[in-house]
Amino acid sequence: xxxxxxxxxxxxxxxxxxxxxxxxxxxxxxxxxxxxxxxxxxxxxxxxxxxxxxxxxxxxxxxxxxxxxxxxxxxxxxxxxxxxxxxxxxxxxxxxxxxxxxxxxxxxxxxxxxxxxxxxxxxxxxxxxxxxxxxxxxxxxxxxxxxxxxx
Numbered sequence: 001x002x003x004x005x006x007x008x009x010x011x012x013x014x015x016x017x018x019x020x021x022x023x024x025x026x027x028x029x030x031x032x033x034x035x036x037x038x039x040x041x042x043x044x045x046x047x048x049x050x051x052x053x054x055x056x057x058x059x060x061x062x063x064x065x066x067x068x069x070x071x072x073x074x075x076x077x078x079x080x081x082x083x084x085x086x087x088x089x090x091x092x093x094x095x096x097x098x099x100x101x102x103x104x105x106x107x108x109x110x111x112x113x114x115x116x117x118x119x120x121x122x123x124x125x126x127x128x129x130x131x132x133x134x135x136x137x138x139x140x141x142x143x144x145x146x147x148x149x150x151x
Contacts, residue, residue, distance in 0.1 A: 001070075005077055008033055008129055009070040014058045015126060016069065020059060028056035032128040033077070040083045044083065052078045052091060
């Protein structure tokens with residue numbers, strides 16, 4: 001199991017226990033998890049090269065355990081975070097950008113539509129997990145740095 005899987009399950013478990021008081025919910029707890037696309041596709045870009053995958057847990061009874069949450073998280077991440085699934089998502093997004101009627105639409109209308117889509121997708125997400133990744137410091141600076149903080 002990866003640290004990301006464990007942390008995602010831990011966040012879901014915390015929300016389930018503290019916010020929902022360990023009770024049943026009609027809506028899933030949904031976490032957006034960042035995916036570093038460099039590990040799936042070759043890229044020379046120095047900019048962010050990532051996608052997000054939504055991992056969901058729906059508490060259907062009040063006897064859920066952390067192990068139940070962890071199992072669901074691991075299954076979903078193993079299913080959703082594959083090169084094939086990522087290629088499908090990227091292809092879908094690019095195909096929308098190439099549609100003639102969308103390309104001809106004036107920018108103010110596109111901006112309004114994107115704002116609406118973004119607000120709707122935000123309603124479906126409980127929170128987003130940030131993944132700082134590996135921090136590498138040049139050897140000449142290593143003795144000067146005591147620690148890093150990430151919030």
